[in-house]
Amino acid sequence: MSEAHEDNVATGPGVRINAPGDDDPLGEDDLVEVVVETSQPAIALALRRTNPALRVWTTRTTLAGSEIPFTNDRTDTLPTNGNSLTIWVEWAAAEQGDVELHLEPLAADYSLDVLRFHTFRSIVMALGGEDQAPAVPVDPNQGTFVLAIDLYRQGYDVHMHDEDHVAADGLGTAYAEVVDAVSHRMVDEVSIFGYSHGGGSTHDLADRLDQDRAGIGVFEIVVTSYVDAVENDSDFDLSRELRRPPSSGYHANHYQVGSFADVFLDGGPVPDSDPQPTGRNVETTAWGAGATHFQVDDFPQVRDFVEMNLTTRLMP
Amino acid sequence: MIREKTTRAAKSPSRWSAWVIGIGCIGLVSIVARGDAQPIPIVLISPNDVYQAAIGALESAPDRMSFEERLAGLLMLCDGHLKTAIEQLALYAARQENNPRARAMVGNILKRLDVSRHQMVAALAPHLDNQASAVVEVARELMRESEDRSAERPPDFSAYRALIEADVRAGRDPQASLIAFMFESEPGAALLTLVRAYQLRDPDEIKPILWAEHVVADLLWRRRFGFVERRAVDPAVIRELEKLSRHPFWWVRLYVARVVDACPELAGPGLVNRLSADPNVLVRRVPHGPESGE
Numbered sequence: 001m002s003e004a005h006e007d008n009v010a011t012g013p014g015v016r017i018n019a020p021g022d023d024d025p026l027g028e029d030d031l032v033e034v035v036v037e038t039s040q041p042a043i044a045l046a047l048r049r050t051n052p053a054l055r056v057w058t059t060r061t062t063l064a065g066s067e068i069p070f071t072n073d074r075t076d077t078l079p080t081n082g083n084s085l086t087i088w089v090e091w092a093a094a095e096q097g098d099v100e101l102h103l104e105p106l107a108a109d110y111s112l113d114v115l116r117f118h119t120f121r122s123i124v125m126a127l128g129g130e131d132q133a134p135a136v137p138v139d140p141n142q143g144t145f146v147l148a149i150d151l152y153r154q155g156y157d158v159h160m161h162d163e164d165h166v167a168a169d170g171l172g173t174a175y176a177e178v179v180d181a182v183s184h185r186m187v188d189e190v191s192i193f194g195y196s197h198g199g200g201s202t203h204d205l206a207d208r209l210d211q212d213r214a215g216i217g218v219f220e221i222v223v224t225s226y227v228d229a230v231e232n233d234s235d236f237d238l239s240r241e242l243r244r245p246p247s248s249g250y251h252a253n254h255y256q257v258g259s260f261a262d263v264f265l266d267g268g269p270v271p272d273s274d275p276q277p278t279g280r281n282v283e284t285t286a287w288g289a290g291a292t293h294f295q296v297d298d299f300p301q302v303r304d305f306v307e308m309n310l311t312t313r314l315m316p
Numbered sequence: 317m318i319r320e321k322t323t324r325a326a327k328s329p330s331r332w333s334a335w336v337i338g339i340g341c342i343g344l345v346s347i348v349a350r351g352d353a354q355p356i357p358i359v360l361i362s363p364n365d366v367y368q369a370a371i372g373a374l375e376s377a378p379d380r381m382s383f384e385e386r387l388a389g390l391l392m393l394c395d396g397h398l399k400t401a402i403e404q405l406a407l408y409a410a411r412q413e414n415n416p417r418a419r420a421m422v423g424n425i426l427k428r429l430d431v432s433r434h435q436m437v438a439a440l441a442p443h444l445d446n447q448a449s450a451v452v453e454v455a456r457e458l459m460r461e462s463e464d465r466s467a468e469r470p471p472d473f474s475a476y477r478a479l480i481e482a483d484v485r486a487g488r489d490p491q492a493s494l495i496a497f498m499f500e501s502e503p504g505a506a507l508l509t510l511v512r513a514y515q516l517r518d519p520d521e522i523k524p525i526l527w528a529e530h531v532v533a534d535l536l537w538r539r540r541f542g543f544v545e546r547r548a549v550d551p552a553v554i555r556e557l558e559k560l561s562r563h564p565f566w567w568v569r570l571y572v573a574r575v576v577d578a579c580p581e582l583a584g585p586g587l588v589n590r591l592s593a594d595p596n597v598l599v600r601r602v603p604h605g606p607e608s609g610e
Contacts, residue, residue, distance in 0.1 A: 131416040168460070170467040183546075208467040215542035234461035235416075236409070236423035260380040263420040 007116040009098050011155045014316050015117045017185040019094035025176035028061045031088040044077040044106035053093035060088050077106050091119050096186055120157040122189035122314050123181040125174055127163045129196030134160035143297035144195045147307055155316040166201035168233045170208020182217045191223040191314050195297040199229020199241050206245035222314050225252040225306045228267040228296045240268040252309055253279025254302045262293035359446045367404035375421055402439035410450035433462045437475035444493040471502050473509040480513035495567050496598050503574040504533050510567050528556035532575060547581055554584040561587055566596035573602035
């Protein structure tokens with residue numbers, strides 16, 4: 001998180017609501033790591049918070065005995081180890097909000113640095129193509145995950161998944177993550193985007209979420225996007241994904257026309273997609289002429305289009 | 317090509333596995349015992365050089381025209397030999413498990429072959445027992461696709477039912493791994509499919525199974541759509557699962573094992589221990605979680 005954003009209520013650090021009842025389908029992953037560094041270790045430091053919903057731990061999984069207690073929203077001396085200390089920040093109340101966390105000298109009342117956390121109101125699911133495994137640092141040839149990391153750096157709660165984490169009926173770990181976010185983390189806006197079979201999985205996940213609304217809670221699928229989407233009923237499914245994600249408020253679609261060069265893999269026109277009416281065949285553009293399936297997710301023009309339309313419609 | 321041979325001695329699967337893989341290229345096949353009454357054949361696909369070369373030639377085609385010519389040649393080769401063609405494609409894909417381009421090529425060929433669901437399943441179901449795990453994975457992928465499931469549709473098990481029904485009517489033991497595969501996919505649909513495939517005729521035998529499935533499915537439906545909490549427990553469900561867990565048909569008990577695996581909170585006292593000691597290894601093998609109260 002850059003200095004320019006760290007105290008911004010919208011683009012600053014987001015934190016997941018971690019109130020009792022949160023399922024954490026992939027294990028405890030709701031705390032935010034913060035590194036405190038000082039060039040003057042002899043000066044004792046303390047933290048001050050502006051909202052008691054924020055709790056601070058020295059372990060990622062809130063192990064018993066590892067909480068740093070606050071008294072009147074201020075800690076005692078931080079247990080720094082020389083010049084630094086790694087802490088984990090948790091939003092432990094079942095309500096939306098934001099909070100400033102100040103680093104101060106123990107013996108004084110001024111702020112050395114500040115982070116402003118906001119709770120996430122949205123969740124973003126990024127689904128890669130066949131043989132693309134999410135990783136950090138991201139592979140620059142995996143455009144879906146490059147975009148995912150860009151959004152993460154802008155304060156979004158982004159979850160990168162292998163496309164096969166979504167089964168043909170929409171179930172799987174990606175579904176469980178969204179359900180947990182809506183049911184237990186007060187998230188009410190969802191975005192899903194994917195490339196190739198990840199595009200097919202984008203449809204399947206949206207379809208399942210839309211079907212199961214009564215059991216999940218109130219939410220909107222605000223933004224979806226396909227990049228050369230292929231149905232994902234199996235690794236060998238080559239059917240173009242031409243169905244719009246059910247109930248999506250906004251859908252972007254980019255595709256190319258398959259050829260011998262890319263084993264005839266392609267997406268295609270999808271109803272009511274941006275650019276209207278059915279999305280963009282990138283081969284009709286100067287920058288995308290002759291594009292193959294294996295290139296279409298890597299065009300900056302495609303990523304920028306999706307990013308711009310997502311960030312203007314979805315707040316973190 | 318699938319060749320099967322029964323041995324009299326029960327062997328350790330791991331010991332046999334190493335041996336069979338080593339000589340698989342000449343197509344010698346044997347059998348392992350599972351530790352209960354149902355032995356499982358070891359299945360291999362012997363590579364057919366003509367098919368493998370023809371598929372590989374498509375990948376290396378220098379241009380569209382050559383590709384179409386080679387594809388036409390391959391399709392002619394497959395004509396009248398669909399089962400062999402599907403098996404050879406599965407083997408090719410298994411050998412290229414980290415090459416999405418090659419696997420897409422296999423998908424393309426299958427599309428051009430216009431294989432029906434029943435043809436696909438008939439060719440691939442035996443390979444759920446294939447010695448090579450990569451072939452098993454390909455068979456599973458393609459069979460899952462054949463189920464045509466979505467958020468709006470349950471899986472279509474009609475092709476599986478046809479195979480099992482044919483075995484039952486002929487007095488053969490149905491393929492156990494196929495039945496296990498169905499339960500892994502969707503336990504309720506699998507149970508209802510097997511009631512038909514096993515040719516049950518007596519309503520008094522059919523109704524208790526149907527009723528139990530209905531009671532369980534109803535709770536799962538109420539959970540899914542928010543009429544009860546997502547982990548809500550219904551004593552009627554626990555009672556029905558308890559009854560089915562003592563059923564003489566192993567596949568009925570496998571249904572219970574799969575439900576309890578997915579929803580451990582539905583296991584009544586003693587159920588997990590009983591499933592863990594079930595006479596059928598496929599029932600025993602399903603992870604059941606801790607016994608209630610332990």
